[in-house]
Amino acid sequence: MAPVVEESVPKEEVKDLKAKEEVKEGEKVAPEEENKVAPEEEKAAEIAPKEELVEEEKIPTEVEPKTGVAFPTKLHDGKRLKSVGMRKKSILGLGVKIYAFGIYGDNEKLKELLSSRIAGGPPTKPTKEMYDLAIDSDMGMMVRMIIVFAGLTMNMVKKNFDEGLGASIKKLTGGRKDENLINKVMGAASDNIKLTTGSVIEITRLPGFTLQTKVNDEVVSNVESELICRAYFHMYLGDDPFDKDAKEKFGKSLLPLF
Incomplete structure (x- = not known):
């Protein structure tokens, strides 16, 4: 029976795999991504104040x-x-x-x-x-x-x-x-x-x-x-x-x- 040969994986790749698994399991988001606002939300934030101003100006x-x-x-x-x-x-x-x-x-x-x-x-x-x-x-x-x-x-x-x-x-x-x-x-x-x-x-x-x-x-x-x-x-x-x-x-x- 031929001997089983274990392939050795570089330590750097092991660390990367573990990090990806932890993010997937815990649904973690990198700090810089936590504060990132989606483009749609940015647009809404820009539009909202203008809409409120228009409403205030509506006088019968x-x-x-x-x-x-x-x-x-x-x-x-x-x-x-x-x-x-x-x-x-x-x-x-x-x-x-x-x-x-x-x-x-x-x-x-x-x-x-x-x-x-x-x-x-x-x-x-x-x-x-x-x-x-x-x-x-x-x-x-x-x-x-x-x-x-x-x-x-x-x-x-x-x-x-x-x-x-x-x-x-x-x-x-x-x-x-x-x-x-x-x-x-x-x-x-x-x-x-x-x-x-x-x-x-x-x-x-x-x-x-x-x-x-x-x-x-x-x-x-x-x-x-x-x-x-x-x-x-x-x-x-x-x-x-x-x-x-x-x-x-x-x-x-x-x-x-x-």
Whole structure:
């Protein structure tokens, strides 16, 4: 019988075989592989934050029906959309749509104001006292105007603004008109500012009776005057508003705050 010959295996190969068996049996993963992220997971990690950001930016809008312009229902500072409307101007005997507007206010401040100043139970419909409180108070409110008339110029805006604000001041003061005060609001706005369809003008009443004007996100004036602040919001919420439907909707938006 022929002798059995044992093949000798080099020690290095034996070590390699044992290491492979240990990995297979214990399902061990090398340290550098434990921290390795699969390409699919890397892609998911990159996409997830962007998706979350998009979700945060999704704010509902309300469309002004006569112009089709959409307004966000909430601003970054917390103000809520209370009403939308349209400013129409007679040009050569024709009623021309000039801009759509949205009126914004602080719900909590409005609620405090109404509950502290109006006695009795909640009213069933908007009252003059409710509108007067919104006009006369110094709480933050804002009107965002979005241009819809393609032929509008900055000079035309100034002229119409001065006329409207001047008429409002006359109603509140019994006939007095302060041209110098009126000119401070839009007078600093350069005539070179281009106004196209979709341009935005924002006029905000800041606490302390300061009226701030922005044109395409650029501050053009800050006028500290209780009269100017009252006269400005009187144009939208007073006895002869630019858009009666918008004024009525603003009033109705206050009723649930009681």
